[in-house]
Amino acid sequence: MIGEIIAIGDELTSGRILNTTSGYAARKLFEAGHTIHAMNTIGDAPAQIGEALQQAITRVDFIIVTGGLGSTDDDLTNEAVSRALNRPTMPNLDILAQIRTHLHRRSAAPDDPLEKLAWLPSGAEAFDPSASIAGYQLVHNDTPIFFLPGVPEEMIDLLNRIVLPKLAAWQAESGLRTCQRIYKVFGIGESEVNRRINTLSLPPSIRIGYYPVFPDVHLSVLIRASEQDASRPLFETACRQVEATLGSAVYGRDNDELEGVVGALLKASGRWLATAESCSGGLLAHRITRVPGSSSYFVGGAVTYANRLKADLLDIDPKLIERCSAVSSEVAAAMAVGIRERCRTDIGIGITGIAGPDGGSDAKPVGTVFIGVADGSDCRVTDHHFSGDRHRIQTLAAHTGLNLLRLLLRREAHRETGPAADHP
Numbered sequence: 001m002i003g004e005i006i007a008i009g010d011e012l013t014s015g016r017i018l019n020t021t022s023g024y025a026a027r028k029l030f031e032a033g034h035t036i037h038a039m040n041t042i043g044d045a046p047a048q049i050g051e052a053l054q055q056a057i058t059r060v061d062f063i064i065v066t067g068g069l070g071s072t073d074d075d076l077t078n079e080a081v082s083r084a085l086n087r088p089t090m091p092n093l094d095i096l097a098q099i100r101t102h103l104h105r106r107s108a109a110p111d112d113p114l115e116k117l118a119w120l121p122s123g124a125e126a127f128d129p130s131a132s133i134a135g136y137q138l139v140h141n142d143t144p145i146f147f148l149p150g151v152p153e154e155m156i157d158l159l160n161r162i163v164l165p166k167l168a169a170w171q172a173e174s175g176l177r178t179c180q181r182i183y184k185v186f187g188i189g190e191s192e193v194n195r196r197i198n199t200l201s202l203p204p205s206i207r208i209g210y211y212p213v214f215p216d217v218h219l220s221v222l223i224r225a226s227e228q229d230a231s232r233p234l235f236e237t238a239c240r241q242v243e244a245t246l247g248s249a250v251y252g253r254d255n256d257e258l259e260g261v262v263g264a265l266l267k268a269s270g271r272w273l274a275t276a277e278s279c280s281g282g283l284l285a286h287r288i289t290r291v292p293g294s295s296s297y298f299v300g301g302a303v304t305y306a307n308r309l310k311a312d313l314l315d316i317d318p319k320l321i322e323r324c325s326a327v328s329s330e331v332a333a334a335m336a337v338g339i340r341e342r343c344r345t346d347i348g349i350g351i352t353g354i355a356g357p358d359g360g361s362d363a364k365p366v367g368t369v370f371i372g373v374a375d376g377s378d379c380r381v382t383d384h385h386f387s388g389d390r391h392r393i394q395t396l397a398a399h400t401g402l403n404l405l406r407l408l409l410r411r412e413a414h415r416e417t418g419p420a421a422d423h424p
């Protein structure tokens with residue numbers, strides 16, 4: 001089925017609040033096999049709301065409306081629907097009884113603004129009159145229209161629990177079956193990803209999408225067909241081709257996060273990690289400890305921003321810092337080795353660089369970052385030249401550090417178990 005999403009609220013059109021509900025609804029509807037024709041964001045203006053609703057009814061099979069269902073003066077969705085569709089508002093007696101019982105318990109006035117929630121356009125069917133969450137369905141000219149609250153948590157609950165099942169039953173045979181996988185890629189740019197994919201002989205029914213999501217590139221592999229069983233083998237074959245051509249640049253799929261992938265590899269290998277950071281300011285340690293259970297492989301880290309702390313906490317010779325400078329491959333290696341030895345871990349990582357906006361030079365401009373990874377048998381240092389503002393450079397430094405850990409652990413797993421471990 002083809003649908004349209006209309007989000008209502010001055011807070012959205014002014015940019016004061018980000019419209020996350022439309023994006024979530026579009027994604028869930030797409031996954032359920034529906035196609036979204038358009039997404040509109042409209043302020044609290046009854047005439048504009050009514051106009052958008054009337055236009056949508058003429059061109060789509062269903063409509064999702066979010067926002068404007070509350071009890072305050074600027075909640076005007078019901079009023080706009082009533083005028084646009086010529087459906088006078090009427091009290092829903094079940095909702096009204098619930099509200100009055102609530103008002104009686106708190107000794108509120110009988111004409112409390114909350115009673116506004118009970119007045120719905122004629123023909124409206126409340127989702128759950130006994131619940132405190134507003135929401136209803138209206139069928140107009142054979143087009144189902146679903147009215148959901150603008151509060152994200154409430155909208156998500158009603159969409160998943162009520163709207164999606166109702167749409168599935170509305171026209172059971174019309175929905176397309178969707179097979180989709182998102183590959184998360186880091187280390188190669190979008191154009192290179194595109195070039196590699198273009199070397200593949202994928203069937204026309206396989207749709208590829210590229211989405212830069214800093215600092216990654218997300219690659220979507222999608223097939224939509226009326227029979228999922230027929231499309232699944234084709235989909236899996238295409239995915240294997242994509243994985244083979246992108247190789248180790250793929251760090252995860254769908255909801256994977258890089259820190260979670262690294263954590264799983266550390267846990268599976270039984271290795272312990274410690275970190276030493278300068279220009280990234282503890283961001284790497286923060287990313288690692290975002291993962292529940294990270295205490296089973298991460299002992300901690302040190303933010304050795306000043307040279308004195310590099311010497312005192314990591315036992316780095318001050319003469320080395322003076323000779324090579326704090327931002328150097330030698331100091332990055334010493335940081336990785338030093339934190340590993342001080343914390344008695346299997347792996348240590350050190351990050352040092354210039355995040356800017358000041359501190360750069362012709363020889364080492366802002367964005368110069370050295371990352372060392374020590375695992376006992378060796379210490380590898382890579383140098384990087386990131387661009388952007390301070391936040392961007394710090395993010396890239398931490399993300400690259402995580403990716404270097406992933407590649408190290410992946411190589412070790414490959415050596416231990418053979419080629420089967422080399423899949424992303």
